[in-house]
Amino acid sequence: MTNDIFGPFPGGPAFQSSLDERQRARYEQLGANLDVVEKRIADACAAAGRARDEVTLVVVTKTYPAEDTALLAGLGVTEVAENRDQDAAPKAERCTELPLTWHFVGQLQTNKVRSVVRYADHVHSVDRARLVASLSAAVLSAGRAPLGCLVQVALDKEAGEGGHRAGVAPAEVGELADLIAGTPGLRLDGVMTVAPLAGPLAGDPARAFARLAEIASGVRARHPAATMVSAGMSGDLEQAVAAGATHVRVGTAVLGVRSPLG
Template structure:
């Protein structure tokens, strides 16, 4: 029990710090902190941490590995959380991901859409989807994401699916480069998307190290792991 209390206290303090950073970044950007949602990335952390987070008011959690995400979502189904799948998606796993994910943030190619839609329909669900946009330079190793020129086609496919809802875009800042110019490019892509799909208002960008830059560029959601949960535990 003492260990649980200590862990809860640590998570509470870290959440306070992150919420403070979000509030400060919004103040600098002239934005309302209520405009920015927090998704706590719980990958590699145990179910017990998810339960502590829920008790501290966290409503949205992110996972990026299907097997872990599926098991954790089932074990924590009583908490009423919104589960965000944020990792690379294999085509043969897409339908299964749609069975538990409330938001799929990493839709980066048209090929995934039919499988996600089929999985959502089979389970009687409607799944929110974000188009993942690649901000990496062409010479960088691919980390997922549609090229800016391909975003419209992926978005149209999602918008045309019966059990999916197009909600906006997601991106990860490039490695080894200043995040601000990349997030400015993302803001331009998001603005173009809204011209065709006015309800696609979500911009998921920014993590523990660059959430301030993302908020400056209009992020509506930030995905934070280590700043809340601490260093990742060893992968089992």
């Protein structure tokens, strides 16, 4: 495999000419999948009366190799997400010259924080005060730019369900948002959720994302710059866009059915 695909200027004829036959086939497959997803987002925006540029596609590259990330960059993808540091850290290092913004979307343990702040531009899964403190310490120690943080909202906890799942109950979002906003080295970017598996909103992503929109509005009332609303995945991105999501996290629809990294 050539390293040309990991250079700083992916895309265009020179990039495509650097691909071998297997890479070119994967490149074409990813491009076709991206076209389908882009049309879905564009159609959802049109149906909701929103401009297409109001919604950012974040491609979730978890379980897929760095080569796929480079091919996506060659196709014009600029935002990618990972959920496990042990996979993300080496992948981000391999892709360091590519013009990519990295989102960490998985549950984050404090012992992984120092590694994550080396490459992540946004952490979508901030759900407790201890994590806020750890992220702040790591960012300040690294001397890097402020880290964008989103409060992970567990909508099932509003109904008393999902007690052990990641995320904070809707009633606790404001307090955690205030803490992030006032913590050195961190920047409050907004809120994130996944469609709940329990409680009254389970199986109804439209209602779930509408509830997130209400919560996001409350956060913005106190913190006007916290405009990110991260919601929607391959199966429910249309409902998320309709409810006002600014970032949709799509993996399977772009990369295919997941299999573990070898």
